[in-house]
Amino acid sequence: MSLLQAVKYQRGKLEVLDQLLLPHEFHYDTVSTRQEAFDSIATMRVRGAPAIAIVASLGLAVELHNNPVSGTSDEQVISQIDEALDYLKQSRPTAVDLTNAITQLKATIRTADGKGKEAIVQAFIEEAERIFEKDLQSNLSIGDFGAQWLQAQAGASPDQKISVLTHCNTGALATSGHGTALGIIRTLQSKGYLKHAFCTETRPYNQGSRLTAFELVHEGIPSTLITDSMAAALFRTKKAENNIAAVIVGADRVVRNGDTANKIGTYQLSVLAKHHGIKFIVAAPTTSIDLETKTGDGIKIEERKREELTQISGAVVGPDGRVDGNNKVRVATADQRIDVWNPAFDVTPAEFIDVVVTEKGAVEKGPDGTFDFSKILPKRWAKVVG
Numbered sequence: 001m002s003l004l005q006a007v008k009y010q011r012g013k014l015e016v017l018d019q020l021l022l023p024h025e026f027h028y029d030t031v032s033t034r035q036e037a038f039d040s041i042a043t044m045r046v047r048g049a050p051a052i053a054i055v056a057s058l059g060l061a062v063e064l065h066n067n068p069v070s071g072t073s074d075e076q077v078i079s080q081i082d083e084a085l086d087y088l089k090q091s092r093p094t095a096v097d098l099t100n101a102i103t104q105l106k107a108t109i110r111t112a113d114g115k116g117k118e119a120i121v122q123a124f125i126e127e128a129e130r131i132f133e134k135d136l137q138s139n140l141s142i143g144d145f146g147a148q149w150l151q152a153q154a155g156a157s158p159d160q161k162i163s164v165l166t167h168c169n170t171g172a173l174a175t176s177g178h179g180t181a182l183g184i185i186r187t188l189q190s191k192g193y194l195k196h197a198f199c200t201e202t203r204p205y206n207q208g209s210r211l212t213a214f215e216l217v218h219e220g221i222p223s224t225l226i227t228d229s230m231a232a233a234l235f236r237t238k239k240a241e242n243n244i245a246a247v248i249v250g251a252d253r254v255v256r257n258g259d260t261a262n263k264i265g266t267y268q269l270s271v272l273a274k275h276h277g278i279k280f281i282v283a284a285p286t287t288s289i290d291l292e293t294k295t296g297d298g299i300k301i302e303e304r305k306r307e308e309l310t311q312i313s314g315a316v317v318g319p320d321g322r323v324d325g326n327n328k329v330r331v332a333t334a335d336q337r338i339d340v341w342n343p344a345f346d347v348t349p350a351e352f353i354d355v356v357v358t359e360k361g362a363v364e365k366g367p368d369g370t371f372d373f374s375k376i377l378p379k380r381w382a383k384v385v386g
């Protein structure tokens with residue numbers, strides 16, 4: 001089985017899989033400049049909170065590797081890199097991984113201040129590469145902690161397999177590999193704990209049907225696709241038969257009290273899960289945690305263009321039922337004059353979340369109903385909260 005990779009990188013060269021063409025066509029774009037990185041992210045050719053941060057960081061690393069910076073003093077070079085990072089930060093607003101990566105990159109280049117411009121650039125490139133490599137390790141740990149938590153809380157085991165529902169895409173395509181929520185599902189499968197994975201279509205951008213369904217099939221994980229509107233009926237009619245124990249989702253931003261921004265539709269799933277006695281798990285690396293924002297009310301939710309709701313693209317299906325991946329079409333699915341509201345994310349309040357699984361462990365709610373991240377992030381906590 002070939003490995004799914006959203007990003008292929010070697011020093012000086014970055015290739016990014018165009019996810020808009022999936023699952024019908026595999027095409028990698030070369031990304032060599034900050035503008036190309038920005039464009040890949042803003043047009044959603046690459047998407048998913050960790051992958052966005054990785055492409056922005058490595059895209060600029062490639063630009064700096066191949067094109068000497070013009071500044072002469074260390075101060076000038078640092079300010080030019082800062083400017084490029086601030087530009088990249090504008091590519092998409094809701095996921096915090098990019099902001100956290102930028103903070104980390106800015107701090108790292110300052111450790112080379114006074115050592116000359118090559119040292120500053122080198123420090124940047126090495127830090128960007130570390131962000132990429134560390135993400136994979138984080139995903140694998142999230143998978144282990146998530147499976148352990150489900151073993152303890154839902155009795156998941158080879159003798160008592162569980163089923164789960166996931167939303168959006170959080171797999172290898174949204175990260176450096178393995179995935180977060182989908183990473184837990186992969187780990188459950190490898191341990192023999194998984195009965196079945198259900199995935200939502202994830203309207204309007206269809207990350208679930210285009211990407212997650214593709215990843216699940218690719219991995220040979222027993223799985224079923226549903227539309228977003230079928231979740232309640234699924235829980236009501238198929239929970240017992242399938243032993244549906246958890247909804248597992250990723251995160252674009254988990255704020256200080258645990259409120260979590262994730263793909264639109266996540267919030268309604270959390271309400272349904274509570275109603276049906278199903279655990280609700282947020283799987284997120286600590287790079288997706290934002291301690292500076294106190295509650296979900298402070299999260300900026302990206303609104304996207306109307307055509308994402310009123311039009312859809314895909315590949316032509318022939319009369320024999322075969323999909324012709326080379327023959328793409330874009331079709332209208334609504335009266336093009338209708339007014340549209342298209343928020344890309346929503347906020348799930350902490351009260352509906354049972355656990356936030358990070359690479360540093362599973363964090364459960366305290367008696368006050370909020371999450372306390374001070375134990376897993378003591379330094380960041382001290383900086384922000386004191």
Ligand SMILES: CSC[C@@H](O)[C@@H](O)C(=O)COP(=O)(O)O
Pocket residue numbers: 047048049050095167168169170171174175179180181207249250251252262263264344
């Ligand atoms: C590990 S990816 C976590 C989230 O980024 C994911 O669930 C999600 O909401 C992605 O949204 P997208 O708009 O496709 O970037």
